[in-house]
Amino acid sequence: MTTLLEARTVCKSYGDFHALTDVSLSVADGEFISIVGPNGAGKSTLVNVLTGLLRPTSGRVAFRGTDIGGIGPVELARRGMARGFQLVNVFPELTVRETLGVAASSRLKRTGNPLRSLVRDREIADAVEEVAEIFNLRHRLDQPARALSQGEKKLLDVASAFALKPELILIDEPTSGVSTGDKHSIMELLIDACRKAGVRGIIQVEHDMDLVARYSDRIVALQAGRVLADEKPEVFFKDPALIAAVVGTRPPQLRPKAANLNTSSETASQRSAAC
Numbered sequence: 230m231t232t233l234l235e236a237r238t239v240c241k242s243y244g245d246f247h248a249l250t251d252v253s254l255s256v257a258d259g260e261f262i263s264i265v266g267p268n269g270a271g272k273s274t275l276v277n278v279l280t281g282l283l284r285p286t287s288g289r290v291a292f293r294g295t296d297i298g299g300i301g302p303v304e305l306a307r308r309g310m311a312r313g314f315q316l317v318n319v320f321p322e323l324t325v326r327e328t329l330g331v332a333a334s335s336r337l338k339r340t341g342n343p344l345r346s347l348v349r350d351r352e353i354a355d356a357v358e359e360v361a362e363i364f365n366l367r368h369r370l371d372q373p374a375r376a377l378s379q380g381e382k383k384l385l386d387v388a389s390a391f392a393l394k395p396e397l398i399l400i401d402e403p404t405s406g407v408s409t410g411d412k413h414s415i416m417e418l419l420i421d422a423c424r425k426a427g428v429r430g431i432i433q434v435e436h437d438m439d440l441v442a443r444y445s446d447r448i449v450a451l452q453a454g455r456v457l458a459d460e461k462p463e464v465f466f467k468d469p470a471l472i473a474a475v476v477g478t479r480p481p482q483l484r485p486k487a488a489n490l491n492t493s494s495e496t497a498s499q500r501s502a503a504c
């Protein structure tokens with residue numbers, strides 16, 4: 230199987246604090262990977278390293294074989310990887326059309342005012358309509374992001390990343406704040422949208438073990454900045470000690486897998502780990 234993303238023996242330190250120690254993982258073509266772990270385990274740091282926002286202190290992160298350490302979001306998107314923008318929270322007054330338009334104009338390398346481009350630039354307007362259609366947001370295009378339901382806001386956030394036409398997408402708790410009844414329909418829409426849009430791999434950071442169990446091909450569990458486990462859900466959720474270490478709860482009932490693409494965190498060992 231082709232490897233899309235690979236992290237090899239990645240360490241990341243903040244001063245003398247080792248947030249990540251010897252983290253290795255890979256994402257193959259067609260895979261849906263969940264990164265889990267207790268608060269402070271290093272999930273955000275890992276995501277920032279995997280998406281080129283942070284340069285690892287040592288080790289290597291490669292996307293399709295090319296080093297992406299610290300390259301930043303614009304270059305990352307150019308190479309085919311994107312993550313949710315969180316524009317919805319930053320600019321709640323922008324309409325859905327404008328939010329998607331900002332992302333699309335970034336992909337199409339428009340240099341002028343992206344909101345003006347929306348009116349004048351047919352290619353951007355078409356890209357916006359296409360993504361809105363895939364994410365069921367067409368009827369919301371002219372409404373401000375703040376008027377959307379929580380589930381729609383989450384979809385818009387992911388849709389903005391889609392507007393960059395990535396091969397690999399990274400999503401952060403795609404259903405947080407969404408009602409239990411709606412979270413599966415959002416996940417299913419999202420996975421279906423990935424398939425339609427040609428996304429080859431998904432990485433999600435997720436605390437909700439029900440979603441992790443149902444949609445992941447593999448689960449990478451972090452604890453105190455190290456990989457505690459990298460397992461398929463059927464193995465992961467059979468190990469009570471592992472689950473307790475990660476979430477401190479009993480395993481969720483494993484349901485049939487949905488169709489897919491194919492304590493205090495700062496421990497003594499983290500402070501003294503040699504990277």
Ligand SMILES: Nc1ncnc2c1ncn2[C@@H]1O[C@H](COP(=O)(O)OP(=O)(O)OP(=O)(O)O)[C@@H](O)[C@H]1O
Nearest residue numbers: 243248266267268269270271272273274275494495
């Ligand atoms: N910029 C920083 N400077 C110093 N320490 C940091 C910095 N960012 C994160 N840390 C520390 O690194 C550790 C890992 O943090 P990180 O945010 O990656 O964990 P997390 O698993 O995402 O946590 P959460 O689930 O609470 O978001 C934590 O102890 C945190 O305090």
